[in-house]
Amino acid sequence: MNVSEAVLSRKSIRGFTDKPIADDQIKKLLELASRAPSGGNLQPWKIFVVNGPSMKKFLAHQASWNKSDSGAYDIYPPKLKEPYRTSRYEMGEEMYALLNITRDDKDKRIEQVMKNFEFFGAPVGLFCYIDKDMGSPQWSDLGMFLQTFMLLAQESGLGTCAQESWSMKQNSVTSFLKASSEDILFCGMALGYIDRDNPVNNLETSRRPLEQWAHFVDK
Numbered sequence: 001m002n003v004s005e006a007v008l009s010r011k012s013i014r015g016f017t018d019k020p021i022a023d024d025q026i027k028k029l030l031e032l033a034s035r036a037p038s039g040g041n042l043q044p045w046k047i048f049v050v051n052g053p054s055m056k057k058f059l060a061h062q063a064s065w066n067k068s069d070s071g072a073y074d075i076y077p078p079k080l081k082e083p084y085r086t087s088r089y090e091m092g093e094e095m096y097a098l099l100n101i102t103r104d105d106k107d108k109r110i111e112q113v114m115k116n117f118e119f120f121g122a123p124v125g126l127f128c129y130i131d132k133d134m135g136s137p138q139w140s141d142l143g144m145f146l147q148t149f150m151l152l153a154q155e156s157g158l159g160t161c162a163q164e165s166w167s168m169k170q171n172s173v174t175s176f177l178k179a180s181s182e183d184i185l186f187c188g189m190a191l192g193y194i195d196r197d198n199p200v201n202n203l204e205t206s207r208r209p210l211e212q213w214a215h216f217v218d219k
Contacts, residue, residue, distance in 0.1 A: 001154070006151040006152075006155050007151065009154055010150055010151060010160070011201075011203070011205070012160075012162070012203075012205075013122075013159035013160060013161050013190065013192075013194050013201055014095075014115065014120045014203075015121065015200050016121045016122040016190065016192035016193060016194065016195055017121075017195050018121065018123055018192075019123065019192070020052065020123050021051065021124050021158070021193075023049070023051060023052075025156070026051065029149060029152050029153055029156065030149065033145055033149035033152055034145070035148070036144045036145040036147075037141070037144055038141035038144070039137050039138065042141065043141075044130050044141050045129075045130065046128070046129040046130065046183060047128055047129075048126065048127040048179065049124065049125075050124065050125040051123065051125075052123070055123060055124070059118060061172070062169070062172060062176075065172040067171065068171070069168065069171045070168075070170065071167055072167040072170040072184050072185050073167060073184070075164045075165070075167065075168075076088070090206070091205050094203060094205070095200060095203050098199045098202055098203055099112065099200055113165075116163055116166070117166075117169065119192075120190050121195070122159075122161075122190035122192035123192050124192055125188055125189070125190060126188065127177060127187075127188050128142055128145075128185075128186045129179055129183040129186065130183060130184055131182060131183055131184075132182055132183065132184050133182075142187075146187070146189065149189075150162065153191060157193070158191060158193060158194075159192060159201075160189055160190065160191055161190040162187055162188075162189050163188040163190060164187045166185060166188030167186065169185075170184070170185045173185055173188070
Protein backbone atom coordinates (compact mmCIF):
# COMPACT_ATOMS: atom_id res chain seq x y z
CA MET A 1 0.00 0.00 0.00
CA ASN A 2 1.45 3.35 -1.00
CA VAL A 3 0.75 6.66 0.75
CA SER A 4 -2.03 7.67 -1.65
CA GLU A 5 -3.82 4.36 -1.14
CA ALA A 6 -3.58 4.70 2.63
CA VAL A 7 -4.94 8.25 2.50
CA LEU A 8 -7.85 7.34 0.24
CA SER A 9 -8.82 4.18 2.14
CA ARG A 10 -8.50 5.56 5.68
CA LYS A 11 -11.72 6.61 7.36
CA SER A 12 -13.17 6.78 10.86
CA ILE A 13 -14.23 3.29 11.92
CA ARG A 14 -17.12 3.02 14.37
CA GLY A 15 -17.48 -0.73 14.59
CA PHE A 16 -14.69 -3.19 15.43
CA THR A 17 -14.24 -6.91 15.97
CA ASP A 18 -12.81 -8.18 19.24
CA LYS A 19 -9.74 -9.68 17.55
CA PRO A 20 -6.77 -8.82 19.81
CA ILE A 21 -3.72 -6.80 18.82
CA ALA A 22 -0.31 -7.50 20.33
CA ASP A 23 1.45 -4.74 22.26
CA ASP A 24 4.54 -5.23 20.08
CA GLN A 25 2.57 -4.34 16.96
CA ILE A 26 1.26 -1.17 18.60
CA LYS A 27 4.76 -0.23 19.75
CA LYS A 28 6.04 -0.56 16.19
CA LEU A 29 3.30 1.72 14.87
CA LEU A 30 3.95 4.30 17.59
CA GLU A 31 7.71 4.31 16.95
CA LEU A 32 7.18 4.83 13.23
CA ALA A 33 4.58 7.54 13.86
CA SER A 34 7.06 9.41 16.04
CA ARG A 35 8.85 10.34 12.81
CA ALA A 36 6.01 12.83 12.25
CA PRO A 37 7.21 16.44 12.06
CA SER A 38 7.00 18.80 15.02
CA GLY A 39 8.18 22.38 15.39
CA GLY A 40 11.66 22.48 16.90
CA ASN A 41 11.45 18.68 17.15
CA LEU A 42 9.58 19.10 20.46
CA GLN A 43 7.61 15.87 19.92
CA PRO A 44 4.93 17.11 22.35
CA TRP A 45 2.74 13.99 22.26
CA LYS A 46 2.29 11.77 25.29
CA ILE A 47 0.51 8.51 24.50
CA PHE A 48 -1.20 6.03 26.82
CA VAL A 49 -2.25 2.62 25.45
CA VAL A 50 -5.13 0.63 26.94
CA ASN A 51 -5.09 -2.94 25.67
CA GLY A 52 -6.18 -6.42 26.78
CA PRO A 53 -6.88 -6.70 30.53
CA SER A 54 -6.37 -2.97 31.02
CA MET A 55 -9.22 -2.28 28.56
CA LYS A 56 -11.63 -4.32 30.68
CA LYS A 57 -10.50 -2.47 33.80
CA PHE A 58 -10.78 0.88 32.03
CA LEU A 59 -14.33 0.28 30.81
CA ALA A 60 -15.35 -0.86 34.31
CA HIS A 61 -13.76 2.30 35.72
CA GLN A 62 -15.73 4.45 33.28
CA ALA A 63 -18.99 2.69 34.12
CA SER A 64 -18.51 3.26 37.86
CA TRP A 65 -17.21 6.84 37.66
CA ASN A 66 -19.71 9.04 39.50
CA LYS A 67 -17.71 12.19 40.04
CA SER A 68 -18.00 15.40 38.09
CA ASP A 69 -16.26 15.66 34.75
CA SER A 70 -15.70 18.62 32.51
CA GLY A 71 -14.47 19.15 28.98
CA ALA A 72 -10.78 19.82 28.59
CA TYR A 73 -11.53 22.31 25.80
CA ASP A 74 -14.27 23.27 23.33
CA ILE A 75 -14.30 20.67 20.57
CA TYR A 76 -16.20 23.01 18.23
CA PRO A 77 -16.72 26.77 18.31
CA PRO A 78 -19.95 27.69 20.17
CA LYS A 79 -21.50 29.10 17.00
CA LEU A 80 -20.19 27.00 14.13
CA LYS A 81 -20.50 29.01 10.91
CA GLU A 82 -20.74 27.91 7.30
CA PRO A 83 -19.49 25.92 5.50
CA TYR A 84 -18.34 24.01 8.59
CA ARG A 85 -21.79 23.67 10.13
CA THR A 86 -23.19 22.01 7.00
CA SER A 87 -20.25 19.61 6.73
CA ARG A 88 -20.77 18.44 10.30
CA TYR A 89 -24.55 18.20 9.92
CA GLU A 90 -24.40 16.19 6.70
CA MET A 91 -21.90 13.72 8.14
CA GLY A 92 -24.16 13.06 11.13
CA GLU A 93 -27.28 12.61 9.02
CA GLU A 94 -25.51 10.22 6.64
CA MET A 95 -24.25 8.12 9.55
CA TYR A 96 -27.64 7.89 11.25
CA ALA A 97 -29.30 7.01 7.93
CA LEU A 98 -26.94 4.03 7.55
CA LEU A 99 -28.01 2.90 11.02
CA ASN A 100 -31.72 3.50 10.30
CA ILE A 101 -31.92 5.97 13.17
CA THR A 102 -34.45 8.70 12.49
CA ARG A 103 -33.94 12.32 13.45
CA ASP A 104 -36.60 12.22 16.16
CA ASP A 105 -35.28 9.02 17.77
CA LYS A 106 -33.21 10.83 20.36
CA ASP A 107 -32.64 7.74 22.52
CA LYS A 108 -31.04 5.81 19.66
CA ARG A 109 -28.92 8.80 18.72
CA ILE A 110 -27.67 9.18 22.26
CA GLU A 111 -27.00 5.43 22.39
CA GLN A 112 -24.84 5.73 19.28
CA VAL A 113 -22.95 8.72 20.69
CA MET A 114 -22.22 6.84 23.91
CA LYS A 115 -20.49 4.10 21.92
CA ASN A 116 -17.63 6.61 21.66
CA PHE A 117 -16.90 5.88 25.29
CA GLU A 118 -16.59 2.16 24.62
CA PHE A 119 -14.17 2.75 21.73
CA PHE A 120 -16.89 1.35 19.44
CA GLY A 121 -15.95 -2.13 20.62
CA ALA A 122 -12.28 -1.82 19.64
CA PRO A 123 -9.84 -3.94 21.68
CA VAL A 124 -7.33 -1.09 21.93
CA GLY A 125 -7.70 2.50 23.04
CA LEU A 126 -5.06 5.22 22.83
CA PHE A 127 -5.07 8.51 24.70
CA CYS A 128 -3.06 11.52 23.55
CA TYR A 129 -2.00 14.09 26.15
CA ILE A 130 0.00 17.29 25.87
CA ASP A 131 1.66 19.54 28.42
CA LYS A 132 -0.61 22.45 29.40
CA ASP A 133 2.25 24.87 28.73
CA MET A 134 2.18 24.05 25.02
CA GLY A 135 0.38 26.30 22.54
CA SER A 136 -1.52 26.02 19.28
CA PRO A 137 1.58 25.15 17.19
CA GLN A 138 2.27 22.13 19.38
CA TRP A 139 -1.38 21.06 19.19
CA SER A 140 -1.02 21.02 15.41
CA ASP A 141 1.99 18.73 15.92
CA LEU A 142 -0.33 16.29 17.67
CA GLY A 143 -2.53 16.23 14.60
CA MET A 144 0.41 15.36 12.38
CA PHE A 145 1.47 12.58 14.74
CA LEU A 146 -2.04 11.14 14.89
CA GLN A 147 -2.54 11.26 11.12
CA THR A 148 0.80 9.52 10.62
CA PHE A 149 -0.22 6.83 13.10
CA MET A 150 -3.60 6.32 11.43
CA LEU A 151 -2.05 5.92 7.99
CA LEU A 152 0.44 3.40 9.33
CA ALA A 153 -2.40 1.50 10.99
CA GLN A 154 -4.26 1.52 7.69
CA GLU A 155 -1.20 0.10 5.94
CA SER A 156 -1.06 -2.73 8.50
CA GLY A 157 -4.73 -3.66 8.05
CA LEU A 158 -6.09 -1.94 11.15
CA GLY A 159 -8.88 0.58 11.48
CA THR A 160 -8.87 3.70 13.62
CA CYS A 161 -11.17 6.42 14.88
CA ALA A 162 -9.71 9.58 16.38
CA GLN A 163 -12.05 10.68 19.18
CA GLU A 164 -11.96 14.21 20.54
CA SER A 165 -15.08 13.23 22.49
CA TRP A 166 -12.80 11.71 25.13
CA SER A 167 -11.69 15.23 26.06
CA MET A 168 -15.05 15.51 27.83
CA LYS A 169 -13.88 12.73 30.17
CA GLN A 170 -10.64 14.41 31.21
CA ASN A 171 -11.06 13.73 34.94
CA SER A 172 -12.12 10.09 34.76
CA VAL A 173 -9.56 9.14 32.11
CA THR A 174 -6.73 10.92 33.90
CA SER A 175 -7.70 9.25 37.17
CA PHE A 176 -7.47 5.78 35.64
CA LEU A 177 -4.25 6.44 33.71
CA LYS A 178 -2.64 8.33 36.59
CA ALA A 179 -1.55 10.90 34.05
CA SER A 180 0.13 14.10 35.21
CA SER A 181 -2.04 17.03 36.29
CA GLU A 182 0.35 19.16 34.20
CA ASP A 183 -1.02 17.58 31.02
CA ILE A 184 -4.30 17.96 29.14
CA LEU A 185 -6.18 15.20 27.34
CA PHE A 186 -6.37 16.05 23.65
CA CYS A 187 -8.17 12.97 22.33
CA GLY A 188 -8.59 9.24 22.40
CA MET A 189 -8.35 6.81 19.51
CA ALA A 190 -9.99 3.47 18.84
CA LEU A 191 -7.74 0.88 17.20
CA GLY A 192 -8.67 -2.56 15.95
CA TYR A 193 -9.81 -4.76 13.12
CA ILE A 194 -12.77 -3.45 11.13
CA ASP A 195 -16.17 -5.11 11.53
CA ARG A 196 -17.08 -5.39 7.85
CA ASP A 197 -20.67 -6.36 8.70
CA ASN A 198 -21.41 -3.20 10.67
CA PRO A 199 -23.30 -0.77 8.37
CA VAL A 200 -21.84 2.29 10.09
CA ASN A 201 -18.50 1.45 8.48
CA ASN A 202 -20.02 2.04 5.05
CA LEU A 203 -20.00 5.76 5.73
CA GLU A 204 -17.96 7.64 3.13
CA THR A 205 -17.71 11.31 4.02
CA SER A 206 -17.46 13.86 1.23
CA ARG A 207 -14.93 16.63 0.81
CA ARG A 208 -15.61 20.17 -0.35
CA PRO A 209 -14.32 20.96 -3.87
CA LEU A 210 -10.74 22.16 -4.13
CA GLU A 211 -11.89 25.48 -5.62
CA GLN A 212 -13.67 26.36 -2.38
CA TRP A 213 -10.63 26.23 -0.13
CA ALA A 214 -7.46 26.32 -2.24
CA HIS A 215 -6.34 29.58 -3.82
CA PHE A 216 -3.59 29.81 -6.38
CA VAL A 217 -2.15 33.33 -6.31
CA ASP A 218 -1.92 35.02 -9.70
CA LYS A 219 1.61 35.38 -11.02
